[in-house]
């Protein structure tokens with residue numbers, strides 16, 4: 001443990017105190033696929049304190065030492081049950097006015113009771129999302145630390161749990177140049193346990209994860225299944241059943257993992273026909289044939305491929321008619337709900353769209369599940385955004401772990417067709433090495449999807465040129481001609497000058513407009529200027545054969561501390577709908593018409 005806590009003054013001088021909390025990591029390698037499992041919610045009111053100097057971790061409050069080693073009383077600085085209470089899940093910024101700009105460490109605590117249901121069962125504490133660095137303590141024991149503000153993580157707490165328990169969670173929301181994302185972004189830094197938190201019980205050895213998909217060979221007739229047990233030393237077999245396809249396949253599980261390919265003729269999943277099949281996997285450890293664990297999920301079978309300048313869904317060319325979305329709500333911050341997700345999909349469909357770019361980080365897990373049901377295609381992304389510390393190995397480890405957690409969480413979702421390894425990063429050798437390695441990692445975790453990133457235009461040569469494109473299946477391009485670069489005529493020249501050899505997605509374009517602000521096409525932040533810009537952009541796209549999709553920036557105005565002029569007032573106003581998520585701007589109709597006219 002933190003050897004300096006023996007002397008009450010020691011923690012004041014221990015500047016390296018955080019090292020101890022980084023020795024035990026909660027990472028993707030231990031991530032559970034919890035689909036179909038019963039969960040016991042720990043959502044609700046938690047006691048909370050804004051611990052700006054990170055004293056809870058410096059002084060090891062979780063040990064609740066109220067006497068020094070010689071037994072003399074030591075006055076505590078914590079007061080678990082005396083503190084205020086805030087909601088979980090919630091972005092703490094939206095819970096109390098004094099927390100709006102809080103970016104330090106928040107200390108959450110509550111008690112809970114636990115009675116085992118089965119002998120030998122394992123108990124896991126699961127977070128769907130907490131931002132950014134989360135250290136977990138239970139009954140005076142340090143459990144582990146997770147880095148990353150948008151991906152799930154879990155801890156096996158079987159060894160520390162009792163009948164009556166106190167859990168303490170420290171969430172450090174500081175922005176930091178070594179983190180993913182780094183300290184400068186174009187969105188608001190919400191903090192806290194802002195997604196669900198719950199307990200999950202499993203047998204001693206259980207099905208930790210699985211990956212079921214169509215083999216992308218253009219024949220749509222082979223399903224590939226991977227099953228992973230919690231224990232690499234365990235053997236036995238798994239029984240995969242997909243009743244809707246009459247499939248009952250056994251997989252041997254040597255070394256705790258099994259893989260099988262088998263024929264099937266599924267009805268293919270698509271935006272027009274989002275067909276989902278129920279599936280069930282049973283784990284049978286030994287010769288007895290007794291089932292030790294079962295999980296359930298749904299699966300949509302489809303194939304996504306890139307060939308030449310085009311993208312093919314189930315063998316048919318598709319144009320991705322989309323728009324970008326942030327996870328940002330005027331009153332809930334980064335916390336979302338199924339209704340909010342469905343409303344965004346409703347606006348996309350009103351725009352005749354079929355695709356969403358979930359920028360710039362993994363969104364709530366429910367988004368991909370709802371997109372599976374609604375027939376919406378998704379680009380999902382890790383926040384390797386702008387100038388991350390590409391030369392720092394710890395930064396790479398953080399990025400790779402967040403990518404692994406995202407892919408493991410969502411690779412069974414048919415709606416997800418693209419993994420993006422980053423956004424708008426300057427072309428240096430360190431960036432090229434970092435992101436091409438990340439792209440390779442994505443492919444190693446998922447052989448069935450496209451890999452992309454928002455790449456660069458060579459503004460000198462006026463052409464699409466980014467060496468990272470060699471590592472990608474699809475080239476994303478952010479361009480703001482008509483807004484940040486007023487010389488709109490550069491765009492058609494760039495498109496004419498370039499021959500990328502792969503499908504290009506214009507993954508960002510746009511301009512700001514305050515809802516209701518009217519004027520001429522020259523007046524900044526008017527709806528008229530935004531509409532004129534969109535009309536010019538749409539006209540340019542129509543003439544370009546290698547653009548395979550478009551996602552304007554962005555569906556809704558969103559909170560952003562960098563945006564401080566009189567029209568923005570702390571919001572990025574490039575939305576086609578205002579921050580109220582209701583009031584459409586003139587440019588919405590431009591995209592609705594553009595997509596509506598497409599095949």
Ligand code: GCU
Nearest residue numbers: 186423424478508553572574
């Ligand atoms: C960038 C960036 C976005 C940002 C947008 C803007 O391209 O990717 O995150 O919000 O431009 O400037 O509004």
